[in-house]
Amino acid sequence: MEKPTTIESIIAAHRDLPGALLPVLHEIQHLRGYIPPDSVPLIAKALNLSRAEVHGVISYYAHFRQTPPAGHVVRVCCAEACQAVGGEALAEHARTRLAGSDVTLEPVYCLGLCACGPSVQVDETTLHAQVTPEKFDALIAALEAAA
Amino acid sequence: MTPTIYVPRDAAALALGADAVAAAIADEAARRGIAIKLVRNGTRGMVWLEPLVEVATPQGRIAYGPVSAADVPGLFAAGFVTGGSHALCHGPTNEIPWLARQQRLACRRIGIVDPRSLADYVALGGGVGLRRARTMAPADIVRAVTESGLRGRGGAAFPAGIKWQTVLATPAAQKYIVCNADEGDSGTFSDRMLMEGDPYQLLEGMAIAGLAVGSTQGYIYVRSEYPHAVAALNAALATAEDYLGDFRIEVRVGAGSYVCGEETAMLESIEGKRGIVRAKPPLPAVAGLFGQPTVINNLITFASVPDVLAQGAAAYRDLGCGRSRGTLPFQLAGNIKYGGLVEVPFGLTLRELLYDFGGGSRSGRPLRAVQVGGPLGAYLPASQFDTVLDYEAFAAIGAGLGHGGIVAFDDTVDLAKQARYAMKFCAIESCGKCTPCRIGSTRGVEVIDRIRAANNGQRADQIELLQDLCDTMIHGSLCAMGSMTPIPVMSALRHFPEDFK
Numbered sequence: 001m002e003k004p005t006t007i008e009s010i011i012a013a014h015r016d017l018p019g020a021l022l023p024v025l026h027e028i029q030h031l032r033g034y035i036p037p038d039s040v041p042l043i044a045k046a047l048n049l050s051r052a053e054v055h056g057v058i059s060y061y062a063h064f065r066q067t068p069p070a071g072h073v074v075r076v077c078c079a080e081a082c083q084a085v086g087g088e089a090l091a092e093h094a095r096t097r098l099a100g101s102d103v104t105l106e107p108v109y110c111l112g113l114c115a116c117g118p119s120v121q122v123d124e125t126t127l128h129a130q131v132t133p134e135k136f137d138a139l140i141a142a143l144e145a146a147a
Numbered sequence: 148m149t150p151t152i153y154v155p156r157d158a159a160a161l162a163l164g165a166d167a168v169a170a171a172i173a174d175e176a177a178r179r180g181i182a183i184k185l186v187r188n189g190t191r192g193m194v195w196l197e198p199l200v201e202v203a204t205p206q207g208r209i210a211y212g213p214v215s216a217a218d219v220p221g222l223f224a225a226g227f228v229t230g231g232s233h234a235l236c237h238g239p240t241n242e243i244p245w246l247a248r249q250q251r252l253a254c255r256r257i258g259i260v261d262p263r264s265l266a267d268y269v270a271l272g273g274g275v276g277l278r279r280a281r282t283m284a285p286a287d288i289v290r291a292v293t294e295s296g297l298r299g300r301g302g303a304a305f306p307a308g309i310k311w312q313t314v315l316a317t318p319a320a321q322k323y324i325v326c327n328a329d330e331g332d333s334g335t336f337s338d339r340m341l342m343e344g345d346p347y348q349l350l351e352g353m354a355i356a357g358l359a360v361g362s363t364q365g366y367i368y369v370r371s372e373y374p375h376a377v378a379a380l381n382a383a384l385a386t387a388e389d390y391l392g393d394f395r396i397e398v399r400v401g402a403g404s405y406v407c408g409e410e411t412a413m414l415e416s417i418e419g420k421r422g423i424v425r426a427k428p429p430l431p432a433v434a435g436l437f438g439q440p441t442v443i444n445n446l447i448t449f450a451s452v453p454d455v456l457a458q459g460a461a462a463y464r465d466l467g468c469g470r471s472r473g474t475l476p477f478q479l480a481g482n483i484k485y486g487g488l489v490e491v492p493f494g495l496t497l498r499e500l501l502y503d504f505g506g507g508s509r510s511g512r513p514l515r516a517v518q519v520g521g522p523l524g525a526y527l528p529a530s531q532f533d534t535v536l537d538y539e540a541f542a543a544i545g546a547g548l549g550h551g552g553i554v555a556f557d558d559t560v561d562l563a564k565q566a567r568y569a570m571k572f573c574a575i576e577s578c579g580k581c582t583p584c585r586i587g588s589t590r591g592v593e594v595i596d597r598i599r600a601a602n603n604g605q606r607a608d609q610i611e612l613l614q615d616l617c618d619t620m621i622h623g624s625l626c627a628m629g630s631m632t633p634i635p636v637m638s639a640l641r642h643f644p645e646d647f648k
Contacts, residue, residue, distance in 0.1 A: 018418075018437060019399075019419040019437075021419030021420070022399065022400070022417075023400075025402070026371075026402070053420075057420065057421055060404070061401075061403055061421075061422070062402070062403035062404065063371045063401075063402035063404075079333030079572075080334060080481065080518055080522060080565070080568070081333045081480040081481040081552075081554045082333070083481075083565075083568070084480075084481030084482040084554055084555060084556045084557075085481060085509060085510075108403075109333070109405060109572070109575075110331060110332070110333045110335075110372065111158070111372055112159075112335070112338075112339040112372065113158065113159050113336070114333060114334045114335065114478065114486070114552070114554065115194035115195070115479060115483065115487050116159055116163060116194050116486065117481070121372075125374055127158055127161050127162035128162055129159065129162035129163050130163070
């Protein structure tokens with residue numbers, strides 16, 4: 001099956017799916033990197049919801065973005081298992097290292113890599129474990145070099 | 148015969164460089180003109196050995212790890228393709244004591260099977276439970292699950308058979324089977340490992356549940372932090388249509404909300420709404436997803452069911468201790484030397500897991516505190532490490548096993564800071580429906596800050612205030628998020644009062 005390539009076609013492909021809103025939002029964000037505000041009325045009309053309901057869902061879930069992210073998205077795990085092996089120091093180091101850069105830094109609460117922390121996720125698909133400040137600097141340098 | 152080499156595709160292995168290792172092996176084999184079959188399996192659960200490369204030999208699979216891409220030419224030179232000896236060689240994988248001492252049921256095929264191959268799953272004994280269930284009356288399937296003593300593995304430990312019986316006995320045109328794979332607890336990864344390493348086992352367990360209660364539609368709710376697990380499930384589902392018969396399963400992806408692991412918030416989320424907790428009753432077994440009777444179980448619960456059907460309820464019930472029957476996949480995490488997945492029957496002590504399996508701390512410093520059961524679980528001091536891993540034994544000390552996640556901390560931990568984090572996490576993740584959780588968590592952060600800043604004269608008043616606040620949260624919250632956040636807070640205060648000075 002061809003993946004839909006426009007917001008309208010994503011909405012059309014899901015309108016009969018029970019509980020379609022989250023799958024629709026995921027696909028739109030996958031396509032565009034965020035949920036454009038002008039898609040809200042289209043989604044609301046197709047799924048027979050109010051615009052407030054759609055907005056409420058988008059703003060409730062940390063995963064959904066209402067504005068495009070700047071550059072790469074780097075997420076540092078801040079949950080307990082990573083805290084136990086220096087996760088907070090790593091997060092602090094990341095804040096300092098990325099201050100003023102166009103990389104988006106976010107906390108994440110557990111990537112399920114709890115036996116090999118501290119862990120970092122880049123752009124939702126690339127994972128790094130046992131990340132030291134030095135290793136963090138190296139992976140950021142690699143991101144910047146590729147840009 | 149073409150030699151088979153296994154390089155895990157599990158997220159933990161990927162995070163430790165498994166893709167680069169797989170690419171290096173393929174390149175080096177091509178350079179040397181050696182034909183190999185490369186299988187991307189799940190993890191054997193020995194995360195400290197990842198990336199763990201295995202080679203199939205007539206003597207069984209031989210393990211090499213942890214392997215980096217730079218090690219690969221040396222491994223070829225040492226003849227690892229035929230199991231040759233090398234500094235990274237650990238001998239036959241199945242004889243590594245850490246693995247040999249486990250008793251794996253739900254996780255029996257993880258790391259062994261090719262997770263993208265239904266034929267491999269069936270060849271390794273998969274599907275027996277589902278075939279048996281198809282010959283049984285629904286009530287008999289439910290009875291087998293009840294008699295096995297299987298309790299919900301998500302944390303609440305409610306008997307699975309009783310829940311299934313309620314759904315079976317509630318008439319409806321459409322019933323649903325929902326798998327809770329919103330594994331948000333820090334320190335837990337067994338759901339993720341099973342989805343990535345043996346997804347058909349989960350599909351089989353859900354299909355059996357469908358037969359048991361008369362449902363043809365299942366949903367798996369997976370957190371968005373697990374994109375590799377989502378991909379593995381969808382790949383398995385794409386090949387499983389015939390295998391599942393009339394039963395249909397759809398994967399639904401969460402969106403970064405911890406409270407959606409609470410079963411009613413999860414239902415709201417699947418329905419396309421904000422993940423706000425529902426008041427109970429009605430129980431989801433009576434009026435759940437889209438208002439219909441719904442079996443909701445944790446992923447490991449469903450993955451345990453095929454064994455119950457295949458081996459019989461008695462074989463499952465014979466494992467374990469007290470009222471905790473069968474096995475639990477524990478997860479050793481945090482500051483631990485040999486971390487990973489340990490599936491054993493209930494009945495070991497926490498100390499045995501931490502030291503006999505875990506090898507103590509990764510840092511080499513003494514273990515000072517262990518949080519069992521995720522962000523809502525108690526912090527236990529060394530004096531409680533001899534507690535038996537059993538639901539009732541943990542309840543008796545004011546703790547819980549939860550989903551089996553064990554996070555170890557060495558003596559550099561500050562338990563007042565951990566208590567503050569517990570309240571802060573609740574404030575971030577509260578769904579906001581009930582006041583004790585929504586407001587109490589923020590007040591909790593403030594009170595702990597005041598305790599840490601106070602002089603001796605003021606501290607006692609603030610501690611009393613914290614206890615009072617926790618009491619309100621415990622008794623006034625709608626769900627476990629608010630009512631259990633006080634558990635890590637109060638256990639930290641009780642066992643480590645010196646950290647609050």
